[in-house]
Amino acid sequence: xxxxxxxxxxxxxxxxxxxxxxxxxxxxxxxxxxxxxxxxxxxxxxxxxxxxxxxxxxxxxxxxxxxxxxxxxxxxxxxxxxxxxxxxxxxxxxxxxxxxxxxxxxxxxxxxxxxxxxxxxxxxxxxxxxxxxxxxxxxxxxxxxxxxxxxxxxxxxxxxxx
Amino acid sequence: xxxxxxxxxxxxxxxxxxxxxxxxxxxxxxxxxxxxxxxxxxxxxxxxxxxxxxxxxxxxxxxxxxxxxxxxxxxxxxxxxxxxxxxxxxxxxxxxxxxxxxxxxxxxxxxxxxxxxxxxxxxxxxxxxxxxxxxxxxxxxxxxxxxxxxxxxxxxxxxxxxxxxxxxxxxxxxxxxxxxxxxxxxxxxxxxxxxxxxxxxxxxxxxxxxxxxxxxxxxxxxxxxxxxxxxxxxxxxxxxxxxxxxxxxxxxxxxxxxxxxxxxxxxxxxxxxxxxxxxxxxxxxxxxxxxxxxxxxxxxxxxxxxxxxxxxxxxxxxxxxxxxxxxxxxxxx
Numbered sequence: 059x060x061x062x063x064x065x066x067x068x069x070x071x072x073x074x075x076x077x078x079x080x081x082x083x084x085x086x087x088x089x090x091x092x093x094x095x096x097x098x099x100x101x102x103x104x105x106x107x108x109x110x111x112x113x114x115x116x117x118x119x120x121x122x123x124x125x126x127x128x129x130x131x132x133x134x135x136x137x138x139x140x141x142x143x144x145x146x147x148x149x150x151x152x153x154x155x156x157x158x159x160x161x162x163x164x165x166x167x168x169x170x171x172x173x174x175x176x177x178x179x180x181x182x183x184x185x186x187x188x189x190x191x192x193x194x195x196x197x198x199x200x201x202x203x204x205x206x207x208x209x210x211x212x213x214x215x216x217x218x219x220x
Numbered sequence: 221x222x223x224x225x226x227x228x229x230x231x232x233x234x235x236x237x238x239x240x241x242x243x244x245x246x247x248x249x250x251x252x253x254x255x256x257x258x259x260x261x262x263x264x265x266x267x268x269x270x271x272x273x274x275x276x277x278x279x280x281x282x283x284x285x286x287x288x289x290x291x292x293x294x295x296x297x298x299x300x301x302x303x304x305x306x307x308x309x310x311x312x313x314x315x316x317x318x319x320x321x322x323x324x325x326x327x328x329x330x331x332x333x334x335x336x337x338x339x340x341x342x343x344x345x346x347x348x349x350x351x352x353x354x355x356x357x358x359x360x361x362x363x364x365x366x367x368x369x370x371x372x373x374x375x376x377x378x379x380x381x382x383x384x385x386x387x388x389x390x391x392x393x394x395x396x397x398x399x400x401x402x403x404x405x406x407x408x409x410x411x412x413x414x415x416x417x418x419x420x421x422x423x424x425x426x427x428x429x430x431x432x433x434x435x436x437x438x439x440x441x442x443x444x445x446x447x448x449x450x451x452x453x454x455x456x457x458x459x460x461x462x463x464x465x466x467x468x469x470x471x472x473x474x475x476x477x478x479x480x481x482x483x484x485x486x487x488x489x490x491x492x493x494x495x496x497x498x499x500x501x502x503x504x505x506x507x508x509x510x511x512x513x514x515x516x517x518x519x520x521x522x523x524x525x526x527x528x529x530x531x532x533x534x535x536x537x538x539x540x541x542x543x544x545x546x547x548x549x550x551x552x553x
Contacts (some may be wrong), residue, residue, distance in 0.1 A: 093234060094234075096230055099235055100241070177234065183246070184238070
């Protein structure tokens with residue numbers, strides 16, 4: 059009989075971590091994109107020429123969902139789930155689960171707040187076309203922390219499964 | 221609720237705020253008003269405005285009445301566009317409509333007291349069409365009929381007729397109380413602040429007018445409504461002072477802090493001074509990235525813009541001098 063923690067095997071914990079990462083990033087991205095897309099639609103309804111300048115802002119919160127997906131794929135690769143060779147103890151599986159938490163929470167929160175920052179930046183674009191470049195910088199600053207979370211998760215996964 | 225605002229507000233107000241961000245850039249700038257001031261006649265003013273949102277509605281305008289109708293139609297479209305369809309909370313929409321409902325009820329009472337048709341005093345921005353307000357009480361919706369009955373009871377003199385001198389005091393008191401109640405119930409902190417500011421402005425205006433007319437303190441006290449940053453008791457204490465001293469003291473209290481005391485006690489400059497206080501609040505509201513505040517600030521800025529355009533156009537038609545019109549001009553953008 060396989061060793062378990064809270065009734066879950068190592069593989070179960072790894073699956074849960076991967077699912078959390080994909081769900082957290084996905085929720086953050088969908089809320090963030092909805093926020094900025096609503097505002098961008100309002101701006102475009104009054105001035106359709108701003109569509110091209112607003113599109114990068116609207117797409118930016120989508121990266122958190124991608125980081126969640128990348129984390130899920132890495133968990134499957136590193137633990138051998140894809141290769142069909144997965145054999146984790148409960149403790150190893152729990153560590154994989156912990157490794158997924160940075161992406162899960164930081165991408166959830168940063169996706170929502172990046173959407174809000176993009177709403178403010180869209181206001182800049184609405185006022186002055188020439189500020190479109192500067193407007194991209196502020197949401198990009200929020201992106202930094204989503205990237206950090208992915209780096210932390212990858213390093214932890216490498217350490218745990220290496 | 222405040223914890224879900226980052227998620228809830230963009231979903232609810234995002235589209236309207238996006239539109240507002242573009243439309244704000246089209247508000248008339250000071251330079252436009254200067255051009256309207258310097259225009260040689262009304263026809264030139266109309267030509268200047270032809271490239272703005274007022275162009276279409278003012279096209280055939282020839283008289284002051286035409287200007288009033290055109291600007292009212294513009295505001296009516298704005299209300300329909302932003303208040304009714306921007307997904308704003310019911311309380312916020314109700315705040316603006318209630319304001320005009322009371323103005324129309326005030327008009328009904330004044331018309332009745334003067335024995336002239338009510339249509340002269342009725343505007344189109346209330347919650348029901350102007351024709352309903354101009355008609356008999358029985359035609360009013362139940363809620364408005366109840367308010368009218370309450371006001372009528374307070375306004376009816378011993379001989380059974382409306383006391384015209386009481387209309388403004390009674391209607392204002394009831395209106396301010398109702399606006400504050402609606403604003404507090406709407407959940408919008410900005411609207412509640414605006415309602416309190418409205419009480420402050422109306423109280424201060426009543427204070428200055430009563431003091432200039434040298435009304436007895438007891439009579440003036442009826443005009444001061446509670447709920448503002450300066451309490452009725454503080455106004456009562458200030459009322460005992462000479463007007464200049466009272467003005468100095470008032471500019472150390474509440475929202476009047478830092479204002480020019482002479483502008484505050486001069487009825488000709490009072491409205492401009494108060495508009496600058498409101499404009500400061502609107503600037504703060506516009507800085508909010510998302511939520512009802514930028515939408516409300518835009519609606520209020522358009523109202524202020526329409527007032528300024530009305531002053532300049534009707535003033536020019538009436539032959540008022542440029543200097544006098546300039547002194548009445550407010551910053552709206």
